[in-house]
Amino acid sequence: MTKNGRPRPTEAELGILQVLWKNGPCTVRFVNDKLNDKKEVGYTTTLKIMQIMFNKNILERDESKRSHLYNPAVKETETQSLLLDKFLQTAFAGSAMKLVMQALGNHKASKEEISRIREFLDNLESKGD
Numbered sequence: 001m002t003k004n005g006r007p008r009p010t011e012a013e014l015g016i017l018q019v020l021w022k023n024g025p026c027t028v029r030f031v032n033d034k035l036n037d038k039k040e041v042g043y044t045t046t047l048k049i050m051q052i053m054f055n056k057n058i059l060e061r062d063e064s065k066r067s068h069l070y071n072p073a074v075k076e077t078e079t080q081s082l083l084l085d086k087f088l089q090t091a092f093a094g095s096a097m098k099l100v101m102q103a104l105g106n107h108k109a110s111k112e113e114i115s116r117i118r119e120f121l122d123n124l125e126s127k128g129d
Contacts, residue, residue, distance in 0.1 A: 007056055008086070009079065012049050017058070021076045025062065025069040 009017060019034045020026055032046040050070055053059040062069040092098040109117070 007058070008082065009053075009058060009074075013053055013058060014079075016046070016050060016053065017072055017074070017076070017079065020059070020070060020072045025071040027067045027069060029067070031070070 015035055015038075016031055019031045023030070023034070028043070028047045028050055031050065032041060032043050035041045035046060050059060054061050054070070057073055060071045060073045062071070088094060088096065088099055092102070
């Protein structure tokens with residue numbers, strides 16, 4: 001359970017949230033079509049998950065039109081932070097350094113990504129002074 005009383009989203013729920021965060025309010029059909037770009041998912045499965053997410057207060061639903069529009073009730077950055085904190089504690093014993101080293105060791109970062117990481121670290125360092 002999160003601080004705001006909402007449960008942590010499951011992997012399937014995160015997939016739906018990603019579509020909604022990227023595209024704004026959407027119908028179940030639109031979300032299902034986007035999910036099917038990556039992996040075959042039945043319409044009724046998507047509908048059921050989105051109904052469950054609505055009941056868990058993870059999604060909001062606009063019922064004013066024939067096709068209901070769903071919108072995230074949770075912010076992307078808050079969800080990422082929540083999931084990262086849990087992952088950091090459970091997988092890396094709370095060590096941000098281990099997490100970053102593992103992430104950079106397993107992923108070939110582009111020059112642009114490395115530059116942005118350096119800039120971020122420089123900003124962190126200057127705030128600490």
